[in-house]
Amino acid sequence: MEEKYHIIIIGAGHAGCEASLACARLGLKTLIITLNVDSIARMPCNPAIGGIAKGQMVREIDALGGEMGKITDLAGLQFKILNGSRGPAVWSPRAQCDKELYSTLMSKSLQDQINLDILQSEVTSLIVKNNRVCGVKILTNEVINAEAVIVATGTFLRGKIHLGNMHFDGGRFNEHQASYLSKSLIEDCGIKLGRFKTTTTPRINALSIDCSKMLKQSGDKKPIPFSHFTEIEKWRRDLRQLSCWLTYTNKTTHKIVSDNLALSSINIGEVNSKSPRYCPAIEEKIERYPEKTDHHIFVEPEGYNTNEVYLNGLYTGLPFNLQQQMINSIVGLENARVIRYGYAIEYDYSDPLQIKKTLETKTIENLFLSGQINGTTGYEEAASQGFIAGVNAGLKILNKSPVILERNKSYIGILIDDITTKGMDEPYRMFTSRAEYRLSIRNDNADLRLMDIGKSIGLISDKVYRKFELYRNTLTQIYKGKTENLPTNDDLSPWSFEKVNEEICIYKKYKGYIEIQNKTTNKVKKNENRRIPENFDYNKLESLSVETKQRLLKIRPQTIGQASRIHAIKPSDIAILTVYLEKKRKEIKGEY
Ligand SMILES: Cc1cc2nc3c(=O)[nH]c(=O)nc-3n(C[C@H](O)[C@H](O)[C@H](O)COP(=O)(O)OP(=O)(O)OC[C@H]3O[C@@H](n4cnc5c(N)ncnc54)[C@H](O)[C@@H]3O)c2cc1C
Known part of the structure; x- marks a missing residue:
């Protein structure tokens, strides 16, 4: 370990991983400290990356030089474009991942990265002098100095787990909470903290389910990778996609839940903090929509080497025995055996009105907050903030101007603008409807929107950028109808003529609508x-x-x-x- 680092990152979740890689790749001596190195980039909820609006964010992280898209392409076991039957503006790539593989590959990326050290420990406090952070203290009382610190502690700050009427401390199931850091954030940094909560679903054994009674959900026949840098043809040849399955809750399921609402940790008053409106527990769905007689349950594999499957849509805080009953009331799951029970978790978050658009805190210089600690929910929201916090902490140390992405350029810009100007009273997740410019900020053109910025930050290499420029020039050339002296597909790779033609087609289709969109947006501003x-x-x-x-x-x-x-x-x-x-x-x- 070094005597002094440029930057220390607290937490190796999705935010911390992107932050640490960005800092180290900018050439800065970086240290990431995390409670458990075996759980780097763990996905404690659904091991799926992307989805509506979130897929666009992963493409943006990739175009800027981040890691999430690359790892997803290597760890994905099913790739699908959501909203495929609607217009390209809302096409959203999603990948179901092998959760262990994802974590292993991200961990390896961190280990392989020069300038980056990893330490397993708990950060107990921040060292602050004259309103400027200058290091951290860890559990063994050692002080590690740094010029900047990024806090990316997820659901761990004073995390409390609720399972039926059982309540115990924990950052996630079987992982201990971070008990001390909240006090330091409040007392040493003047940061106000609130409480949010979230829930996860039970996992069951695939061998105990009857797929013949459920609807098969296959991956796309021509899957699209997340990363702009993945060699598409080879990747498609190597990819072995697994199926997901669809089933539904029914009146019996709803009766079990509504008869026992009082026993759920969601409702007994212990968890009085707000949960994400758009990832409600089944208890909340049944209370909120009493007229609905069924809800979708997607049965999704968690990896190539495990029988564990995830029940997407069955988030719950009911006690063990009721979770089992509820699952067995569902068609196809009559004999399902639970491997892990669902639970709720409550944790400290910091209202993001306390941070600037660079993600640096307003009170303490060089202290940055990113990920779930800022009240957001989701891996992609966390990774986006981690990337931006890492870049801006790095640029500040290098005496360079920060990167602030515009709302009309990216979902990442919208996320940061929303949370830092409006604050929040419940966990924030991204949607396409949050984007007034959604016709122009699509998943297909993330590279055209952002790769110049990635290059100027220094996270897109000259070699890759030259390829991108060739792609962009070819696009312009073909759009103008000039077909002489075109490069070959090999020259363009990892971009391709398939991509060039798709982009031109989408652009032509959307040109008129984009003009209307811009007029409406201007009218609203006026x-x-x-x-x-x-x-x-x-x-x-x-x-x-x-x-x-x-x-x-x-x-x-x-x-x-x-x-x-x-x-x-x-x-x-x-x-x-x-x-x-x-x-x-x-x-x-x-x-x-
Ligand atoms: C039970 C559960 C259910 C969830 N359900 C959903 C859902 O339905 N939908 C959704 O979108 N998202 C859900 N999530 C949230 C999702 O997991 C997070 O949004 C995402 O992982 C946040 O990433 P992060 O990097 O901010 O933090 P995390 O992934 O939580 O990572 C935090 C990291 O910080 C480390 N750490 C914390 N404190 C310290 C410290 N003091 N010292 C050293 N290291 C520390 C931890 O070890 C961990 O590695 C759920 C999470 C949980 C736990």
């Missing part, structure tokens, strides 16, 4: 000060979600600008509201 009538009935706007209506009715903003700054109000909501008010203004001049 309408910042437009007044909203005092008793405006938001229920009239059918296209607004129930959540949006509830928030607007509760706060009753006076202007469009004020409405747009309410937590979880999306740009698409504001566009709907603006267009409606505009129409009404024309109908009843003066009132609106």
Whole structure:
């Protein structure tokens, strides 16, 4: 271990891994400290990377020079484009992964990385002098000095596990909580902490399920890798995809749950913190939607070398025996044997209004926060922040300007802008509806949007960038109809003519819509000060979600600008509201 590091990262989850690799690749002496080196980049919930809007973020991390996409291509066991029947703007790549392989490969990447040391220990406090962080203290009381520190502690700060009526300390099942660091964040750094919670599902033995009663969900016939740098043809040849299965809950399942709501750790009052609205426990779904008689359950493998399967949609905090009963009430799972039970976890988070867009804290210089500690949920949200925190901590030490991604350039920019300007009252996850420019920030063009930035940061090599430039030039050339002196497919690889043609096709299809999108967005910006009538009935706007209506009715903003700054109000909501008010203004001049 060095006497002094440029940067220390606390936590080797998805945020910490991206942060540490980015710092080390910028040439800085980096140390990552984590509670357990056997759980580097562990996926404690579904071992799936990507999905709606999240897939776009992984492509963006990759285009900027991050790691998540590369590892996913190597560890994925099923690849699918979600929303494939809709327009390319919302196509979202998703991969079910082998969770052990993912963790092993990310761990190996960290071990192989020059400038990066790994240490298994618990950071107990931050060393702060004159409002500037200058190191950390670990469990053995040793102090390790550094110029900057990135906190990426996930669900571990004062983590508490709830399983039915059992409650015990833990950062995840079988992993101990980080007990001390919260106190230091509060007392030494002036950071205010809140409590959030999340749940996970039971895992069952694949040999005990009856797949013949369920609907097979295969991977794509022509899978698309996440990383721009994966050699697609070879990768497709080597890939062995596994199937997932679809089944449903039913009236019996719902009865078991509703009869026992009082026994769930979700409802007995011990867990009084907020959980992610869009990853609800089955108890919450049944309470929220009593009219629904079934809910999807996707049965998904967790790896090539394990029989454990994940029950996507069955997040729960019910006691053991009820989880077993509930599972056995589902078609195809009548004889299913549980290997691990689902549980809820409650943890400390820091309201991200306390950080700048660089992810540096406002109170303590050179202290950065990233990942779940900022109130977000999800591996991709964590990795995106980890990458940006790593880059900005590194650039600051190198005396260079920070990277702040724009909302019209990336989902990562939207995530950071949303959380640092609106804060949050429940865990934040990314959706395409949060993006006012979603027609232009697609998964297919992440490289065209961001690789120049990756190059300027120093995380895209000259060799790779030359290939990218060749691809971009070829794209322009073919778009303009010039077909002489084109490179060969080999010259373009890992890009290809398949990709060139797809990109041109999407661009032509979307050109007109993108112009309309930009006009609408500009109109919304111009309408910042437009007044909203005092008793405006938001229920009239059918296209607004129930959540949006509830928030607007509760706060009753006076202007469009004020409405747009309410937590979880999306740009698409504001566009709907603006267009409606505009129409009404024309109908009843003066009132609106
Ligand atoms: C039970 C459970 C259910 C979940 N359900 C969902 C879900 O439904 N949907 C969803 O999107 N996401 C879910 N998640 C969240 C998902 O796991 C996280 O969003 C993601 O892993 C966060 O990444 P991270 O890097 O911020 O933190 P983590 O992946 O949690 O990693 C934190 C790391 O920090 C280390 N660490 C913590 N404190 C210290 C310390 N003081 N010293 C040294 N090392 C430390 C830990 O060892 C760990 O390696 C769930 C998580 C859990 C635990």
